[in-house]
Amino acid sequence: MSDNYAVIGKNLPKIDGRVKVTGQAKYTGDLKFPNMLVGKILTSPHAHARILSIDTAEAEKLPGVKAVITHEDVPGLKYGISPARWDENIFCIDKVRFVGDKVAAVAAIDEETVYKALKLIKVEYEVLPAVMDPIEAMREGAPQIHDEYPGNINTEVHQSFGDVEQAFAEAYHVRTDQFIGQRTYQSPIEPHSAISIWEGGKLTVYTSTQSPHYFQYYIAREFGLKMGDVRVIKTYVGGGFGGKLEPTGLEFAGAVLSRITGRPVKMFYDRHEMFAHNRGRHKQIMKVTTGVDKNGKILGVHADFIMDGGAYTSLGIATAYYAGAMLPLTYEFDNYKFDMLRVYTNLPACGAQRGHGAPQPRYAFECHLDMVAGDLGMDPMELRLRNARQPNTVTPNAFQVNSCELKACIEKGVEISGWKDKRGKLPPGRGIGGAVGSFVSGAGYPIYRTNLPHAAAIIKVHEDGTAATLYTGATDIGQGSDTILCQMAAEAMGYNYENMKIVSADTETTPHDFGAYASRQTLMSGAAVKQAGEEVKAQLLEIAAEMMDVAAEDLDCREAWIYRKANPDERKPFTEVAREFFVRRGPLVGRGSYTPPKLGGTFKGAPVGTSPAYSFCTQISEVEIDEETGEVDVKEVWDVHDCGKVINPALLHGQVHGALYMGMGESIWEEVVFDDKGKIVNGNLGEYRLPTALDMPKITSELVDSVEPAAPWGVKEVGEGATIPTMGCFANAIYDAMGVRIHSLPLSYEKVWRALKDKRKKEEKK
Amino acid sequence: MSMEAITDKHGVKRYLITLNVNGDSYTKVVKGNTVLVNVLRDDLDLTGTKKGCELGDCGSCTVLMDGKPVNSCLVLAVEADGREITTIEGLAQHEQLDRLQDSFVNHAAVQCGYCTPGMIMSAKALLSKNPDPTEQEVREAIAGNLCRCTGYVNIVKAVLAAAKAEGGAAR
Structure with a gap:
């Protein structure tokens, strides 16, 4: 029975596929409004400097310029996506903290005029000593970046579960290793863009966002507006990956420029400005100690980390907690200690990637x-x-894990990759490596404290029953939530996917949802949609029962037919019953909402990492190393996932492909590089080195059977989980190939080459 | 450039160009530094051609110029004078999608969709001169089009499937 679904579990085409292949899909940058101006932000050329004066007179005189604004023209209220550390201003007031910090903005009749005006703004700076390294930033006498945070410590985490020292004392073997990550950037192909229209006390913002709700909440707060007077509308979004979760200067400065000029203002980042705005992945310095018994059973783990946060908090408090919170998910052990320092530096702020x-x-x-x-x-x-987590267990940091098929993932990965015939047995230069991972299916708690449900949905059936529209705040940024939520709605209603329409992510027309982050929408938005669909169905069956003169409980609805369960030939079309419903009772509407159960422990930071359900996966990769150049050629990658019930397999595997692609880029090539003055050296897609179609190996994406009891239809996440094991699996494959261990990311050709050279030297000495 | 320029009262030269876009002829006045992508998007409202980097790295702005794929952010409008330009809006014939467009939808090759128009135009150029490409040839043809969502897996599948479908038709 479990697979007896009419709409979910099928490879249905994306609901927005056609408009995207014809070029009709409008992204924010494609929109035009009458009398619209173009705006840009002037940013700091210095990593750390006091602002002595700003002279906008020349810029204001330039024909075509309609407004020039600085900190004097905007609210001074500090903002940020993490409520515990609001540390950003719309424009810097006393000093700038990184190259790219926001100083002023201009609105003018066209792009050319805007750029000319930016050059005419004169800012006098007193350059201050800057610090680019988190370890240096913590030293005594280091430049102080925010007065409120002595020693440049932004966030400090110390968590301890069980007794790690005792575990190490009793262990057969204890080992400590240190690794270093790198700064990476999400690099969605669509640059950020926002159009603000402030008219008659109401602010409307069309924007490239992952969460209309958080945008609405923080924009309203900043300007002292009622939530109801701020309308945030997501257009089609060209990828986010965490980088479009929080409102930016484009929304804040754009709103003020629109208020002052009384005209719509379009703001955008160019590619370099995207790198400077950042909110990409933190660089972490990671010391890990593990104690095991003779059989390899893990007894205790100590994770001791430092992260470079950049100049502001962004979502970094959560990042700092997540870094340690997610480690015990995959393996069962009782003793765990996690220490973390997130440190301010004079570099762009890091966030959630x-x-x-x-x-x-x-x-x-x-x-x-x-x-x-x-x-x-x-x-x-x-x-x-031997250590893999089992279902229905609790992690040392109090995460309840229901479904978990990690063992099955490892076994299947080992089997389909030919691991046993390859590990240590491949020809010289070739190697195989594996790693595992796990991720949340939605965060158990929202970013700011509120008791609002996490997701809500409304389904309205058209008067003649030939279509139904799903209204949801869920945010499709390309991953396909509009599609799978329509599949879920149709399944729950007993309707057809082909007749579903959707209105999503517009704070004025769609019900509340927190948006696209923490891999939450399939489970959480899905739960709300399922409830709304079931409510539609229940109402229809009631009317149908009257029309067919039977009891409602004797009826069911599937694929747009209402039928008697005892005799399916006795049936009426959905359209006929829906029309009759409208005639007798008015609009046919179903509503749903979802709030997760109370999750997690009571210690400090306990909410971060809680989730109703966790995905699990194994990745195995095979690489070939060129001994002369260190070049890493990835031959093949296998991913085996436990992601619960799958709603649309084609879209699901697409998520795995994309996550693996991003993980592979971060593993081997990608790194945002700065010069000693804090300027980005490679702020473009070519030199940052996004992988191309020629770089990608053969990818095999497989699933194991799994059903999550805490989720609608048993679903779990997939979009982020598949990025997690990738870097480790490549590093382990390189080791198998060459016997060299690369202790920092990316695992670049140069690092491999140097490691091989060192290895040869050592061998010669022997 | 042998083109005749009109000089405005600020001394800026402007050029009269005629573009043939998707079969229709348009005459526009442009500056010497105006790039083709801006004429298409801003003057002709053909916003299916996307801007992702304005440096020629991402390929989102790929259009066909006399059948060859070009980054329209790197082509001056004056260079396009008299040329035949095909944009994504020119591929579908009325309601009928091009095989490549159909194939992209059916193979789940579209996620966020921002790279899609450029990707399809590069693939179109490939299939026009090489109707039966190998997987490697497809990868080479789209190597200048960056996609951050799909890992190119389903894009390559979609192009190969479209080639197969096209091969079956009378060409």
Whole structure:
């Protein structure tokens, strides 16, 4: 019976596929409004400097310029996506804290005039000493970036569960290793863009956003507006990956420019400005210690991390907690200690990038475990199997895990990759490596404290029953939530996908939802949609029961037919009954909402990482290394996922492909590089080196059977989880190929080449 | 440039160009530094051609100029004078999608969709000169089009499937 679904579980085409292949889909930058102006932000050329004066007179005189604004023209209220640390201003008041910090903005009749005007704004700076490294930033006498945070410590985490010291004392083997991650940037192909229209006390913002709700909440707060007077509308969004979760200067400055000029204002970042705005992945310095018994059973783990946060908090408090919170999900052990310092530096602020805080620690831990396995003379996948989490268990940091098929993922990965015939047995230069991962299916608690449901949905059936529109605040940024939520709505109503329409992510017309982050929408928005669909169905069956002169409980509805369960031939079309409903009772509407159960422990930071359900996966990769150049050629990658019931397999595997692609870029090539003055050296897609179609290996994406009891139809997340093991699995494959361990990301050709050179030197000495 | 320029009262030269876009002829006055992508998007409202980097890295603005794929952010409008330009809006014939467009939808090759128009135009150029490409040839043809969502897996599948479908038709 479990697979007896009419609409979910099927490879239905994306609901927005056609408009996207014809070029009709409008992204924010494609929109035009009458009398619209263009706006840009002037940013700081210095990493750390006091602002002595700003002279806008020349810029204001330029023909075509309609407004020039600085901190004097905007609210001074500090903002930020993390309520515990509001530390950003719309424009810097006393000093700038990184190259790219916001200083002023201009609105003019066209782009050319705007750029000319920006050059005419004269800012006098007193350059201050800057610090780009988190370790340096903590030293005594280091430049102080925010007066409120001595020692540049932004966030400090100390968590301890069980007794790690005792576990290490009793262990057969204890090992410590250190690894270093890198700054990466989400690099969606669509640049951020926002159009603000402030008219008659109401502010409307069309924007490239992952969460209309958080935008609405923070924009209203900043300007002292009622939530109801701020309308945030998501257009089609060209990718986010965490980088479009929080409102930026484009929304804040754009709103003020629109209020002052009385005209719509379009703001955008160019590619370099996107890198400077950042909110990408934090660089983490990660020390991991693990104690195991003779059989490789993990007894205790200590994770001791430092992260470079950049100049502001962004979502970094959550990132700091996530980094450690997610580690114990995959393996069962009772003793765990996690220490973290998130440190301010004079670099762009880091935030939440796909896998939020977890991928780099996972790289460190999975490399480290391979080394532990090596010490014990054990197959590394065997070590993982022995420790793999079981279903219906609780992690030391109090996360309840219901469904968990990690063991099955490892076993299947080992089987389909040919692991046993390959590990340590491939020809010289070729190697295979594995790693595992896990991720939340939605955060158990919202970003700011509120008792609002996490998701809500309304379904309105058209008067003649030939269509139904789903209204949801869920945010499709390309991952396909509009599609799978329409599948879910149709399934719950007993309707057809082809007749579904959707209005999503517009704070004025759609009900509240927190948006696209923490891989939450399939489970959470899905739960609200399912409830709304079931409510539609129940109402229809009631009317149908009157029309057919039977009891409502004897009826059901499937694929737009209402039928008697005892005799399915006795049936009426959905359209006829829906029309009759409208005639007798008015609009046919179903409503749903979802609030997760109370989750997690009571210690400080306990909410971060809680979730109704967790995905699990294994990745295995095979690489070939060029001994002369260090070039890493990835031959093949296998991903095996436990992501619960799948709503649309084609879209699901697409998420795995994309997550693996991003993980592979971060593993081998991607890194945002700065010069000693804090200027980005490679702020473009070519030199930052996004992987191309020629770089991608053969990818096999497989599933294991799993049904999550805490989710609608048993669903779980997939979009972020598949980025988590990737870096570790490549590092382990390189080790298998060449016997060299790369302790920092990316695992660049140069690092591999240098490691090989060092290895040869050592061997010659012997 | 042998083109005749009109000089405005600020001394800025402007050029009269004629573009043939998707079969229709348009005459526009442009500056010497105006790039083709801006004429298409701002003057002709053909916003299916996207801007992702304005540096020629991402390929989102790919259009066909006399059948060849070009980054329209790197082509000056005056260089396009007299040329045949095809944009994504020119592919579908009335309601009938081009095989590539159909194939992208059916193979789940579209996620956020921002790279899609450029990607399809590069693939179109490939299939026009090489109706039966190998997987490697497809990857080479789209190597200048960056996609951040799909890992190119389903895009490559979609192009190969479209080629197969096209091969079956009388060409």
